[in-house]
Every structure is written in C-alpha cells, then in structure tokens.
Amino acid sequence: MFLFFVAICLGAGFLYVYNEVRFNAYNIIDYKPKLTTQIYDSNNELIANVFEENRLYVPFDEIPVRVVEALVAIEDTAYFEHSGVNYEAIIRAIIKDIKAGKLVEGASTLTQQLVKNLALSSEKKIERKIKEIVLSIKLETELSKEEIIERYLNHVYFGHGYYGIKTASQGYFRKNLNELSLKEIAMLVGLPKAPSSYDPTKHLDLSLGRANRVLERMYMIGWINEDEYRKGILEEPVVFDDTLSKNKAPYVVDEIIKELSKQFDDIKTGGYVVYSTIDLQVQNIANEALIYGYNEILKRDKNANTAVLNGAMVVTHPQTGDVLALVGGVDYSKSSYNRATQSRRQPGSSFKPFIYQIALNSGYSVVSQVADISKSFDMGNGKEWTPKNYSGGFQGFITLKSALTQSRNLATVNLLNDLGLNYVRDELEKMGFESVPPNLSIALGSFGISLLDFATHYSMFANDGETVSVSLIRSVQNRNNNLIRYESVRRQVNKPEQSYLMVSLMQNVVENGTGRAAKVHGVQIAGKTGTTNNNIDAWFCGFTPEIQAIIWYGNDDNSPMKKVEGGGRTAAPVFKKFIQDYIKQHPNMRKDFIRPDGVYKAKFDGKDEYYTQDSPLPRQNIDQNLLQELDDGGLIF
Structure with missing residues (x-):
C-alpha cells in the first residue's frame, strides 16, 4: 500500500511538473535556431558571415560517425541505451552530493544537456533538475536519438563566438566536418564542457589536454585502436584565430543587408545564403585604385583635411547591371558611411553627355555648331546667372565634339537653352532621371545623385541605348533551400546607333580632351570628367566595351578641395590604374567597341x-x- 501511495505521489508530481514545462519541450522539438547568413561573391568565395549567433547548421546525415562516437564517449557513453535519464549515474551523483553537502555533480545525459541549453537555466537547484529530467523523458518519446544529437551539436556553444560544431570546425580549423582529423574532432567535442577554458585560440595546451582525454576514453571503450590513439595523442593541429564575420568587403555587406532587410526581417538570424554580383578580386583592385587616388591628393595638398577628404567607386558590367565592386570610402574602420550609395553629390560636367545625347537625338550632328559665348540668363526673382568656362574665356562657335571634348560650360548651357529646358527635362525623365530641377544649371550637373544610381544611367551609352539597373544580389537561398532570383530592370531609352555616336564623342574626351589621364594603351575607353564649382567634387565616369567605373572624390562636409583637384587630375588617373590592374587579371577582356548598324x-x-x-x-x-x-x-x- 505504501509503495502504491508513493507511486501515486510520484506520478502526480510528474504530471504537475510536466504541465509546467511541457511547452518548453516544443522549443526543442520544433527547433528553429538563429542561423548565420552567409554572403558569397560571384565566384562562390565567402564575403562575410552576418549573424546574431554565429551558427551554421548541419543535418545529422552530414555529421561524421567519428564525431558522434567521440561526443558520446566523453559526455554520455550510455546515450544509446537510456531513455533520456541515466538513473545509475543520478544515484552515484546523489551520493557524492550528499557527502559534499551541495550539488557538485549533475550526471546529465546529452538529452539533459540539450534541455538545459535550450529550455531551462543552468542554475543548480533541485527544482530545475526535476524539470530537466521530466523534459528529457518527454523529448526521448518525441525525437529519435539521431535528432537529439543533431540538435545538440548544432546548438551548443563551442567558444570563440562559434555556435554549433560546423561553425567551430570551419572557424578553428578552416575545414568541413568530413575533413577533420581524429584529434581535431576530439578538440571540438571537448569544448562544450568549458568553452572559454578550452578555446584553442587562447588556451591551446588545455584544449589539447582535454582532447587527449577524449581520445583516451575512446581507446578505453574500444572505439579506436592503439595506433589511432597514439597518432592522435601526438598530433597538434593548426588552429586559426579568424574574425567571426570574416568580412572582406564591409561597404558591400552593409548595402546588401540594408537591401535584404526590406524583404526579410530575419536576415541576420534566418540562415540565408546570399549570392552577390560582387567579384572580390575586382573589389580589391577598385579599393586599391581608390586609395591610390586618395594618396595622390594628399601628396598635392599637405594641408588636406583627412577627417573629411574621401572618395568612392562603383564598378559594373553595364550590359548586365552586375555590380562587380562597390567601395564606399577609403577606410571603413574610420568611417562606415557609404559614399557610393548614401551620398548624393553634384556630378558636374560628367552629366554633360546626357545633354549632348538629347541634342544628337534632336537632329544635331557631332560637328553641329554651338555657341561658346558668355551670356546671362534670367533665373527669376530678379536674379541672373552668368556661367563661365572652367578654364575661362570663350571660343565662339565650336562643334559639339569639340565642346564635349574640352568640357566647355558655356557651349553646353547655350545648347541646353537652344533645345529648350522643358524639352530636355522631359527627355531626361524618359531616360530614367527623377526630380530634375527646372533650371538651366542642370547642364553643368547641379543636382545630387548617388554613384550607384549614376552607374545605371551611364549604362545607356555602353549598352546600345539600353539602361540596366545595377544590382548587388543575384539570388538568395533560405534555410529550406528555396531560391529567389533577382533580375535587373532593362529599359531601351535610346537607339543603339545614337548611343554609339555619344560613345565616339566620349572616346575623343579620353583621347584628346579632359579625360586624357584615363587613357590605357590597347583598350578603347570612353568617359567624361566632372568638376563642380570651387573644386568641391571630382568625378570620372568611364567605360570600356566590357566594364564601367564611376569614381568620385571630395570632402564629406562639401568644403572645397585644393584648386588643382578636378575630374581630369584627380579621378581620371584612378580609372587608368584600375583598368591596368583589371587587364592583368582579365587579359582576354573585350577591348574594342562594336559599331552597330546604322552608324x-x-x-x-x-x-x-x-x-x-x-x-x-x-x-x-x-x-x-x-x-x-x-x-x-x-x-x-
């Protein structure tokens, strides 16, 4: 009768505790951990890990048997025999606890450890221990042993910011699980007991000692032979102390995350795989070119304010819209502000090709005469505007070709005035420009635009009159392996033959005009320089038959640079250096523009x-x- 009463009490107690904690079990049964999002370049090279908890998930069937054996050997040898709780181990632990007068040994199975990590606190109290046991028994009725192991190895902390064994394997050893040696496996499975103490990047001796105990245990129970044991004991693996994000292009990563956050609210925890358009090799070349130009400015101006002086560069394939490189500043560690996407700067004379394109489309020829003469224009409210040429003076009537080659301001403003401001604004809107101000000064690029947006507009010239919206993302794969593809928006805004006329004019800019510093032997280059009033902005927008680059330098506070700084002196040489370095990596790039039919x-x-x-x-x-x-x-x- 007494035993029956005890059984009733225990059963009632079990049910009471179970009702309290049963919902916690579903956190483990329906396991949805925070996962790392990984961003790759166009060659499948990792650009960065983005996460709240740095965890890469691995299903059980991709976990090597040796990993499971090593884990079970050191943590829970009877794992495949018990039903979630090892009662013999609990009795032994209780005896030790009684002798010590406090909880000193937990006797937790792997199932209990998983419960403690995922559903309960780690405080050493009898009440929590009872809940842990009840939940462990519940889990063993709902999940297979393999599913529990899978959750355990993916969830627990392995030190150094690594959650899950796949993350730790790639982080510490730069290896996939199936590439690990027996000693490396032993080091990993030994970590969860005390992740900070056994972190091999900080305490290699302790980590190796713990791994040797794992190997000894495996040898004692006959799961490895003597030869394997001795070789494992002697091995000292190479351990890497990598950053967690491994971020190789921070400006790119920031922009991609900003874009994807509009669509996915769990982008940092959802375990997405992002395939970008970026080519890390090109990214590095662009970054080096931008820094080169920055240093050249500092050589010319010893008093330049390095706290505000900066630059940016966007490299694209104008035919596809793929962004191959995006550099938002000369040093991300000093400023994460992305000048390629967040800053809207006046493009200056680099905008002129769009005005001249409209003129060509309106019946002008490349040799039509325009007036390079001084004239005052009524701007309303009793104000007059008298534009000037950058180099001063005026030349009278000159051809469109000469006006663009020399970047003559007066000729361009007079051309716009002859075409009609409203007509030009309408044509610019058809090309995709938005919110163009109703002002003749737009002839000189007197409105703000980002480098990334400008790259889309410039694609019209290199791509036979078709603008292709630039894109940093090709596709995104979610944790269920569903793939979402991203396509650029294409708009035919000009005839191919008309765009080619402008290409020929911009080639002359590089061959004989303000863009001569961008010239590279053996490659046809078209481009346009841009310098705004008081040398506040310096641009070069250029392209070869295969690749396009938009380059800008200036001060973040819009203060003037030194008078010698301008598109031709400051930005054009950067394009030249970039193309020269690009050709070294891509010697078979297309080097000649193709003249379309109708030219x-x-x-x-x-x-x-x-x-x-x-x-x-x-x-x-x-x-x-x-x-x-x-x-x-x-x-x-």
Whole structure:
C-alpha cells in the first residue's frame, strides 16, 4: 500500500511538473535556431558571415560517425541505451552530493544537456533538475536519438563566438566536418564542457589536454585502436584565430543587408545564403585604385583635411547591371558611411553627355555648331546667372565634339537653352532621371545623385541605348533551400546607333580632351570628367566595351578641395590604374567597341566623322565625292 501511495505521489508530481514545462519541450522539438547568413561573391568565395549567433547548421546525415562516437564517449557513453535519464549515474551523483553537502555533480545525459541549453537555466537547484529530467523523458518519446544529437551539436556553444560544431570546425580549423582529423574532432567535442577554458585560440595546451582525454576514453571503450590513439595523442593541429564575420568587403555587406532587410526581417538570424554580383578580386583592385587616388591628393595638398577628404567607386558590367565592386570610402574602420550609395553629390560636367545625347537625338550632328559665348540668363526673382568656362574665356562657335571634348560650360548651357529646358527635362525623365530641377544649371550637373544610381544611367551609352539597373544580389537561398532570383530592370531609352555616336564623342574626351589621364594603351575607353564649382567634387565616369567605373572624390562636409583637384587630375588617373590592374587579371577582356548598324563614317573638313540617319552631317564642307552617296541614302540635309 505504501509503495502504491508513493507511486501515486510520484506520478502526480510528474504530471504537475510536466504541465509546467511541457511547452518548453516544443522549443526543442520544433527547433528553429538563429542561423548565420552567409554572403558569397560571384565566384562562390565567402564575403562575410552576418549573424546574431554565429551558427551554421548541419543535418545529422552530414555529421561524421567519428564525431558522434567521440561526443558520446566523453559526455554520455550510455546515450544509446537510456531513455533520456541515466538513473545509475543520478544515484552515484546523489551520493557524492550528499557527502559534499551541495550539488557538485549533475550526471546529465546529452538529452539533459540539450534541455538545459535550450529550455531551462543552468542554475543548480533541485527544482530545475526535476524539470530537466521530466523534459528529457518527454523529448526521448518525441525525437529519435539521431535528432537529439543533431540538435545538440548544432546548438551548443563551442567558444570563440562559434555556435554549433560546423561553425567551430570551419572557424578553428578552416575545414568541413568530413575533413577533420581524429584529434581535431576530439578538440571540438571537448569544448562544450568549458568553452572559454578550452578555446584553442587562447588556451591551446588545455584544449589539447582535454582532447587527449577524449581520445583516451575512446581507446578505453574500444572505439579506436592503439595506433589511432597514439597518432592522435601526438598530433597538434593548426588552429586559426579568424574574425567571426570574416568580412572582406564591409561597404558591400552593409548595402546588401540594408537591401535584404526590406524583404526579410530575419536576415541576420534566418540562415540565408546570399549570392552577390560582387567579384572580390575586382573589389580589391577598385579599393586599391581608390586609395591610390586618395594618396595622390594628399601628396598635392599637405594641408588636406583627412577627417573629411574621401572618395568612392562603383564598378559594373553595364550590359548586365552586375555590380562587380562597390567601395564606399577609403577606410571603413574610420568611417562606415557609404559614399557610393548614401551620398548624393553634384556630378558636374560628367552629366554633360546626357545633354549632348538629347541634342544628337534632336537632329544635331557631332560637328553641329554651338555657341561658346558668355551670356546671362534670367533665373527669376530678379536674379541672373552668368556661367563661365572652367578654364575661362570663350571660343565662339565650336562643334559639339569639340565642346564635349574640352568640357566647355558655356557651349553646353547655350545648347541646353537652344533645345529648350522643358524639352530636355522631359527627355531626361524618359531616360530614367527623377526630380530634375527646372533650371538651366542642370547642364553643368547641379543636382545630387548617388554613384550607384549614376552607374545605371551611364549604362545607356555602353549598352546600345539600353539602361540596366545595377544590382548587388543575384539570388538568395533560405534555410529550406528555396531560391529567389533577382533580375535587373532593362529599359531601351535610346537607339543603339545614337548611343554609339555619344560613345565616339566620349572616346575623343579620353583621347584628346579632359579625360586624357584615363587613357590605357590597347583598350578603347570612353568617359567624361566632372568638376563642380570651387573644386568641391571630382568625378570620372568611364567605360570600356566590357566594364564601367564611376569614381568620385571630395570632402564629406562639401568644403572645397585644393584648386588643382578636378575630374581630369584627380579621378581620371584612378580609372587608368584600375583598368591596368583589371587587364592583368582579365587579359582576354573585350577591348574594342562594336559599331552597330546604322552608324556611318564620312569625311568632314578632312576628318573622319560618324553620323546616323537621326544625326546627319551638314551638307556644307562635306567631301564632294560623298555627296551623291549620302543623298542616295537620305542622310544629309
């Protein structure tokens, strides 16, 4: 009767405790841990880990048998025999606790350890221990032994900021689990007992000692032979002390996380795999080029304020919209502000090609005359604006080609005025520009734009009149292996032949004009310099047949740089260095622009000039031998 009463009491107590803690069991049964999001470049090289808890998940069938054997040997030899609780071990522990007068030994099985880590606190109280036992028994009825092991090895802390054994394996040894030696396995499974004490990056001797005890235990119970044991004891693995994020491109990572956070609210905990468009090799080349240009500024200006002087660079494939490199500043450790995406700077004369493109599309030819003369314009409210050329003076009537090559401000403003401000603004909006101010000063790039947005607009020239929105992300894979693909937005905003005319003009800028410092032997380069008033901003926007780069330098507080700094002196040489280094890595890159159908060539004033049906050459001064041929094609007026 007494035993029956005791059984009733124990059963009632079990039910009471179970009702208190049963919901905690579902945290383990429906296990959804915080996982690390990993960002890769276009060559599948890891760019960075992003996380709240640095954990890479590994399913049980990818965990080597040796790992399971080593863990069970040192932590719970009877794991596959008990039902969650080892009663014999508990009795032994109780005897030791009674002798000590306090809780000194827990006798926890792996199941109990998992419960303690995931569902309960680690305080040493009888009440908590009872809850732990009840939950462990519950888990063993709901989960298989393999599922419990899987959860344990993925959840527990392995020191050094590593959660889960896969993370620890890659972190400490830069190896996947199936590449580990027996000694490395022993080091890992020995860590959860005291992760900080046994962290091999801090206490290698203690870590090796703990691993040797694991090997000794495996040898004693016959799970490894003597040869394996002796070799393992003598081995001293190479341990790496890597940063947790392994962030190789912080400006890129910040931007990707910002973009994905709009779509995924768990981007730092959801275990996503992000495949980016970035090429780390190109990223490094761009970063080095940007720093080179920065140092050159400092050589020219010993008094430059390094607290505000900075730069940025965006490299893209204009045909695909892929961002190959994004450098938001010269030193992320000093400033994480991303000048390539967050800053909106005036593009200055680097915007002029869009005005000249509109002129060409409106019937102007590359040799049409524009007025490079001084003129005052009524800006309203009784104010007048009298623009000036950067180099001073004026040349009278000059060709479009010469005006752009020399970057003549007066010619460009007069051209815009002749075309009509409202008409030009409408055409710019068709090209994709937004919120263009109703002001003639837009001819000189007097509005703000980010480098990343400018890269999209510039793709029109290199990509046969089609703008391709730039993108940092190709696809994202979630923890269920579902893949989401990202596509660039394509818009045909110009005819291929008209864009090619502008390419030819910008080639002349590099060959004979303000962009000469960007010239690279053996590669056709088109581009445009940009310098804003008082040398506040210095730009070079350039492209080859294969790759495009937008480069900017300036002071973060919009204060002027030294008078000698400008697009041609400051930014163009950076493009040259970048392309030279890029060619070393990509010697087979395409080097010549392809002239599309509908672009013709004829002599004008003794020189070869391109023309199209929409931009015919003027009749006067054309080589008389070609007049009949042009008339037959309807290409002159």
